[in-house]
Amino acid sequence: MVLRFLKFFLPFQHLSNHQLIELGNLIQIKNIPAKTTFIQLYSDSPYQYFLIDGSVEISDESSTQWLIHARSENARNPLSHYRPSRYSVKAVDDIDDIKVVMVDLQTMLQFANKSVTEEPSDEIRQHYLYKRLTKDLSNNRLELPSVPDVALKIRQALYDENSNFRQIANIITSDPAITTKIIKTANSALYRSIHKIDDCQMAVTHLGTKVTYQLVTSFSMKELFKTRNRALKKKMQAVWNHSREVAALSFILAKIPPGFNPEHALLAGLLHDIGAIPIITFADKHPEIISDDKKFDLLIDTLKGERGDTILSKWQFTEDLITAAREAQNWLRQPSEKPDYCDIIIVAQLHALSGRSSTTGELPRLNEVPAFTKLALNNCSEMVSI
Numbered sequence: 609m610v611l612r613f614l615k616f617f618l619p620f621q622h623l624s625n626h627q628l629i630e631l632g633n634l635i636q637i638k639n640i641p642a643k644t645t646f647i648q649l650y651s652d653s654p655y656q657y658f659l660i661d662g663s664v665e666i667s668d669e670s671s672t673q674w675l676i677h678a679r680s681e682n683a684r685n686p687l688s689h690y691r692p693s694r695y696s697v698k699a700v701d702d703i704d705d706i707k708v709v710m711v712d713l714q715t716m717l718q719f720a721n722k723s724v725t726e727e728p729s730d731e732i733r734q735h736y737l738y739k740r741l742t743k744d745l746s747n748n749r750l751e752l753p754s755v756p757d758v759a760l761k762i763r764q765a766l767y768d769e770n771s772n773f774r775q776i777a778n779i780i781t782s783d784p785a786i787t788t789k790i791i792k793t794a795n796s797a798l799y800r801s802i803h804k805i806d807d808c809q810m811a812v813t814h815l816g817t818k819v820t821y822q823l824v825t826s827f828s829m830k831e832l833f834k835t836r837n838r839a840l841k842k843k844m845q846a847v848w849n850h851s852r853e854v855a856a857l858s859f860i861l862a863k864i865p866p867g868f869n870p871e872h873a874l875l876a877g878l879l880h881d882i883g884a885i886p887i888i889t890f891a892d893k894h895p896e897i898i899s900d901d902k903k904f905d906l907l908i909d910t911l912k913g914e915r916g917d918t919i920l921s922k923w924q925f926t927e928d929l930i931t932a933a934r935e936a937q938n939w940l941r942q943p944s945e946k947p948d949y950c951d952i953i954i955v956a957q958l959h960a961l962s963g964r965s966s967t968t969g970e971l972p973r974l975n976e977v978p979a980f981t982k983l984a985l986n987n988c989s990e991m992v993s994i
Contacts, residue, residue, distance in 0.1 A: 613709070617658050618684045618976050619940050620719060631711075631719050639705040646708075647688050647697035655710045656686040657697070662706025665698045675700065678707075686716075689981050691945060717942055741890060741911060752915075753885050755923045756828035758783050762821050776817060777809035786827045790815070793823060822871040826855070829878045832885055837892045843904075847884045850960065854880060857956035858949075865947060865983050876929050876949045877956060880936040883916030884908050913937065939971070942978040951979035 614620050614628050614635075623631065637660070640646050647657060649669060663677045664687060676682045688695045691713070699706040755763075761779045765771040781787050787808050793799060794811035805811050812820050833848035835841055855877030862873035887908050916933030932950040935941050939954060958974050974980050 613660055616679070616684060617709075618972060619686070619716060619942070619978075621940075623719060627719065631715070634711070634715050636710040637707065638710055639707055640699045641705050642699050642701045642703065645696055645698040647693055647695065649694070649696040650692040651688075652692045654712050654714075656713055656716050657688070658686060658709040658711070659683045660707040660709060662699060662701045662704065664706065665700045667696045667698070668694060685976060689945075689978070717944075738907060738911065740894075741887065744890075751886060751889060752919050752922060753832045753882070756825070756831055758786060759821070759825040759828050762824055766817055766821060773813045773817070774809050776820065777807075777812045780812070780820075780824060781808050783828070786824055789827045790820065790823060819871050822869075822875050826871075826875050826878050832882070835889060835892060837895075839895065840888055840892060844885075844888050847881050847888070847908075851878050851881050853960045854878075854953060854956045857959055858952050861952050861956055861983070861985075862949075864985065868949070868952065872928075873949055873952050876932045876953055879920060879925070879929055880916070880932050880953050880957075881912060882919050882933055883912035883914065886915055886919070887911055909937065939977050939979075942982075945982060947979070947982040951982055954979040955983060955985065 614623075614631060620628065620631065647653065649667070659676060659678045661678050663675055665673055665675055666687070667673045676687065687697050687708075754760075758779060762776055765776050765779060780790055790808060791805060791811045794801075794805045794814050799815060801814055805814055815823070829851075830848060833844050833851075835844050855874045858873040858877035859870045862868035862870040891904065913934045913936065916936075917930055920930045920933055928949045931948070932953045935950050936953045936957060939958070941950065941954070954977060955974065958971060958977065961971060962974070974985075
């Protein structure tokens, strides 16, 4: 009984049976009389409530009201995510009590994030490629991609207090393609100045060193998603195309809530699947795995988060980019109620993957993930145009 109803709720649907039993020992089940308001507007209660039986009436601060019925899709999330609560919640059944599950917030967050540390399935763990990858990684023998040369030189220049715009521009001009993109970006509607920018130093001066570094790193990422193996080119191109789409969506999403840098979100989007590169490259030496496309994709999905963490840590990138690469597919992650760049990547990914027949059935809907709620996108018109 406990396993069945806890599995219904989105924050817990990916838990193992053992974890669900463990969670079942920590919850409370409570009957609430009809017409009782058990969550007050602006309440700071430490509990999250999930509806098991009956119906409730939700009211927001503008007195807008709507009903949620047990076992409906809207009942799969907590009745009020926020602290303080943005809603009041009232039992509306006229005769019978309603029934709710009460979980304190810390316990809910703890179990909602346990899927991140879940062990790989036995099928994957026993696969020779998984064993070999893990062994090579632990022995520092796994070939990891390097930071693109131009991005590395700019980062080194930024740490040098004697560097200036001209020196950074000289580094960029060593790559004509990136130089063209930087000048084009500086003249775009987003950054346009009153004067036309027609050389790299002017562009760097106009954009600033931080934005320039983020953009150069982003522009140079494509070179990493390459392989000489004809059979693997399609796989690598698919990863790059997905990363590019997620980056573009992340750039747009980062403009909606306050406190985010769109260029940093763009970079996070391009890097979130970086861990797939060494796995695809490794498969070049084991062509037999390529013939089983489904299993190969499963290996990539299982291993890329940990490999992405390793690569970006080696590159000495910021912790928020490392987190986004490691946890980008933990759809129900909620380490805190404050949104972060990983939340942007999660929403961008779900938006990018929506409508694709091969994945739609395995993914939650946008409005079902904590990241969507935390970014306050529920009533945001920008989502319609993305």
